[in-house]
Amino acid sequence: MLSFAKGRYRARTALGPEDLEAAQRLRALAFRGPDASRPDTDDFDAACTHVLVEEARSGDLVCCFRLLHLGSGAEIGRSYSAQFYELSALADFDGPMVEMGRFCIHPDWRDPDILRVAWGAMTEYVDRQGVEMLFGCSSFHGIEAREYYDAFALLRDRHIAPKRWLPRVKAPAVFRFASRLRRKPDLKRAQAKMPPLLRTYLLMGGWVSDHAVIDRDLGTLHVFTGLEIRAVPPARARLLRAVAG
Template sequence: MLSLRKGRYVSRLAETAADIRAAQELRTLAFRNGDAAALDQDQFDPLCKHFLVEDARTGDLVCCFRLLPLRGGAEINQSYSAQYYELSALQDFAGPMVEMGRFCIHPDHRDPDILRVAWGAMTRFVDETGVEMLFGCSSFKGTEADAYMDAFALLKEKHLAPKRFLPRIKAPNVFRFAQKLRRAKPDAKRAMLGMPPLLRTYLLMGGWVSDHAVVDRDLNTLHVFTGLEIKAIPAARKRLLRMVAG
């Protein structure tokens, strides 16, 4: 069972075309300023499992994300992320993988329990399917890096991918933060304030990022490739996630 209820929020798999349409409309609001003429949909939607987090009292959709399961690194070039990152370093990863994409929370809903329930649903999926690596693109809002220099400096200093997994540059427009901020020292408080909540959670679990950010003008974001080996998650963090997922 991949449905999950905690407090006022419930997560579930999308079951109908209307469910997926609702997720696409929330994504449009989050990534395309609600432009009804530019519904956020792509060729990966039919291949993915779509998760919804709803307010159980009102039925409002407050969060969504999609998952693309892969049998291993040999299938990494079938992922959404492979459009933007050269991922040959991950092709030899032997275990099951899943790509998390289009994660967004409704801008009118700021309850931190929403993120907890979403990660609880993800944890249950990982446990039930034996996933060994979670990955995806973590997005900063906007395409100007200046507002996030401390965040990027912190990523460079503490959270770069191990060399055996490091993605290489593929996209035509990137910000090479590890190179440009080689000598920069981050202000930790400003760095965490500038870090997207999804990425912050990845990092707390032991996740790592690419050494560059892709400038995505289509979605008006800067994003970094983010990876997390499930076996690397600290035991205490696993217990907390499973308490939510249980």
Template sequence: MLSLRRGRYASRIAETEADFAAAQTLRARVFPTDAARKADPFDDHCIHVLVEDTQTGTLVCCFRLLHLFSGREIERSYSAQFYDLSALQTFNGPMVELGRFCVDPDTADADILRVAWGAMTAYVDGQGVEMLFGCSSFAGTEPSAYADAFAMLRDKHLAPDRWLPCVRAPKVFAFAKRLDMRADPKHAQAQMPPLLRTYLVMGGWVSDHAVIDREMGTLHVFTGLEIRAVPPGRARLLRAMAG
């Protein structure tokens, strides 16, 4: 289900200790903090997916999937440590939390993301998942570095009221209240992390605040995507990649 290939890249499920060690090493390169290098309690409950360069055997991307049968299980998620997700407890369909999404910073190839999203699409379709969610991270902990991106998120991509996460973390940047910020579209797109950019083009939405996570050395927003909201053309492309 999660094994597919495009060009020189292929995805598969992590199985061995060597697989998990490689994923931890890549995590440490993308999130260079002590917290990122270590396994956490959520790792044991997730499916871990690897994307490898088949010509060199190098790991170029990894992520993990936590399956929830409905919103009633939302407090089991990693994201629930940082966001009050009470509104999502009423979501009735299967959900998957996408976490620890890492791409090798030295490998710039769009096919890597295509393989990763193709694998996720195969899982979503195979399991009847109705919502994909997680934390989308900006490098660093200074909100002013991403003023244009946050202004665009405020103006165009906030969660619908029925699902809007509330504040739980002790330190946040409430960008939805910052009416003094203005978005330059070109700068905003350049500042968006690739994972978040992909969520948004598929119809995803974000929390109205970013968590300032000094332990991980990031700013992150809660990101949700209702599968039925994915534009038909985009859904066809994703399923073509998963096929």
């Protein structure tokens, strides 16, 4: 069972139906807004380990995410991401993989330590399970790509996946930012518009697909994101483990 605490917050594995329902309610609030009529659920929940981040004193749920463990890339078709991206290139990845999904922070909580604790818990899980790649869909709020042109231009210039792993287009509605954007990114604006989770992936040497999927169900744009643990630069690996320490 995963258990990690630092400062005001603690992260732990969901223990039963009540914990899972609390995570699904938070997901509905974060992705679908305060008027969501029911919890956010899907068929992948049953196959995943769910992680809750709580404010230690009150027990308030402030963040959640789920983890799907795959023995190797040969199982990539089981992932949530495989619904949206053609991932056959990753079938050759020979180590254990984990998909991080449905990551969200309660909209009323803006403490950056929440994200740090979530990454600390993830690092503990990676080390304990011998994970060699993290991946998932990193979401931008809303479906209007124009709002994020600078962020997408920065991804195009610096962070596209290596050719050997590059996801191909599968979803019916996508924004092909790598081939269609011609602008030079405004770096300050790009960083301001980059989702915090994606920003952390990139800090550790992560990479993204060359297109964003337009997900009208959740009201997001998302990019496939991968992070090869063995390719993380040593200084950045120490930084990540310092967060967990």
